[in-house]
Amino acid sequence: MQNDDLQDPDEIYVLQSAEQIRALAASATHDAFIGLLTIGEGSIAQIAEVIQKTPHSLYHHIDKLLAVGLILEAGERRSGARTEKIYRPVAHLLEADQSNSDPDYLTALADNSRAQHRRAGQAITDAFQKGWVKRKAGEENLVSLQITVPLNEKQRQELVARMNQLIDDFSSGLDADETAQGHLVTVSLAPLKPID
Numbered sequence: 180m181q182n183d184d185l186q187d188p189d190e191i192y193v194l195q196s197a198e199q200i201r202a203l204a205a206s207a208t209h210d211a212f213i214g215l216l217t218i219g220e221g222s223i224a225q226i227a228e229v230i231q232k233t234p235h236s237l238y239h240h241i242d243k244l245l246a247v248g249l250i251l252e253a254g255e256r257r258s259g260a261r262t263e264k265i266y267r268p269v270a271h272l273l274e275a276d277q278s279n280s281d282p283d284y285l286t287a288l289a290d291n292s293r294a295q296h297r298r299a300g301q302a303i304t305d306a307f308q309k310g311w312v313k314r315k316a317g318e319e320n321l322v323s324l325q326i327t328v329p330l331n332e333k334q335r336q337e338l339v340a341r342m343n344q345l346i347d348d349f350s351s352g353l354d355a356d357e358t359a360q361g362h363l364v365t366v367s368l369a370p371l372k373p374i375d
Contacts, residue, residue, distance in 0.1 A: 192270030197287035199247045200275070204291040206298070207232075211240040212249060212268065217361070220253050220267040241266065249273075272350075292367065299365040320362070327371065335368075342366060 194200055202208050214230040215221065223241055227234040244250040245266075253267040275288055306312045306321050313320045330338065346366065 190270055191272045191274045193274050193276050195276065196247065197281070197283045199249055200284070200287035200291045202243050202247045202249060203273075204287070204294040205240075205243075206294070207236075208240040208243050209294070209298075211237050212244055215244075215250060215266060215268050216271055220265060222256075222258070222263040222265055224258070224263065226266075295365055296367070299363055302363045320360075339368060342368065 203212060210230045210232070211226055214226040217229050218225055223237050224234045226241070227237050241250065245252070249269050250266045251269055253265045255262050255264055257263075276284070279285075303321065303323055311320070
């Protein structure tokens with residue numbers, strides 16, 4: 180059961196706690212959340228099918244996501260002789276609270292960032308090793324770029340605004356397509372040293 184209208188495309192859920200961020204940093208819990216995002220709404224069995232895990236292996240991770248408020252129960256339905264719970268994500272767009280300066284929250288953000296970059300690195304490695312990479316002009320399906328540039332405050336603000344606008348413009352126009360291949364997109368911008 181797919182529900183493409185779970186939220187307004189412009190709605191963003193601001194992550195409130197370090198526990199929410201840590202839940203998303205944990206690989207298996209992150210995968211369960213991404214599986215639910217993929218189907219929009221569904222049972223543990225459906226999530227397991229999407230991420231190619233056994234349903235039994237996901238119960239703990241779904242409970243963790245429920246406990247921290249990242250997924251919600253969306254009802255129940257009969258499946259044979261059993262009743263199974265249906266879940267949905269709290270939102271499809273998540274954002275860190277830029278005003279939260281709690282050290283625990285900031286540490287969780289840093290840990291989550293490291294986890295996201297490890298996942299990106301593993302995805303790139305897998306793509307090369309398994310021959311999934313297309314390199315023919317116009318068909319490229321892997322982009323990996325890292326640059327270091329000096330930015331004054333105005334330039335940094337402009338770059339952040341452009342990055343956010345690009346992501347918003349592109350993602351708001353996406354249609355649900357069950358045949359689409361998943362792609363991991365990781366975008367980051369961080370200062371290399373404090374400004375004197």
